[in-house]
Amino acid sequence: MSSGQFFGIILTVLSSFLIGHLGDQGCLLSQCLLIIAGIIAGTLSFFVKEDLKRIRDAKEKEDCLKSVETLEDGGETAEGEVKTDYSMLP
Numbered sequence: 182m183s184s185g186q187f188f189g190i191i192l193t194v195l196s197s198f199l200i201g202h203l204g205d206q207g208c209l210l211s212q213c214l215l216i217i218a219g220i221i222a223g224t225l226s227f228f229v230k231e232d233l234k235r236i237r238d239a240k241e242k243e244d245c246l247k248s249v250e251t252l253e254d255g256g257e258t259a260e261g262e263v264k265t266d267y268s269m270l271p
Contacts, residue, residue: 188218192214192215192218195211195214196211196214196215199211199214
């Protein structure tokens with residue numbers, strides 16, 4: 182079971198308990214609890230680093246192919262400088 186499902190079950194049980202025992206005030210408290218949880222989750226999602234292996238690998242492959250093409254063309258860049266960067270080759 183994922184942590185999101187586990188957290189959702191806890192919030193549902195807690196909200197049901199608050200509404201059952203406190204009535205209208207429990208409803209207000211459970212709504213505030215869900216809003217606060219949403220704000221915290223939204224804020225924390227900004228700090229998640231998006232590191233998708235598929236995209237990173239495609240970019241590395243593209244950079245490597247560009248390096249190989251530059252070397253096959255005589256190793257010169259558009260400015261006429263000799264390019265000697267072999268770090269991208271496998």
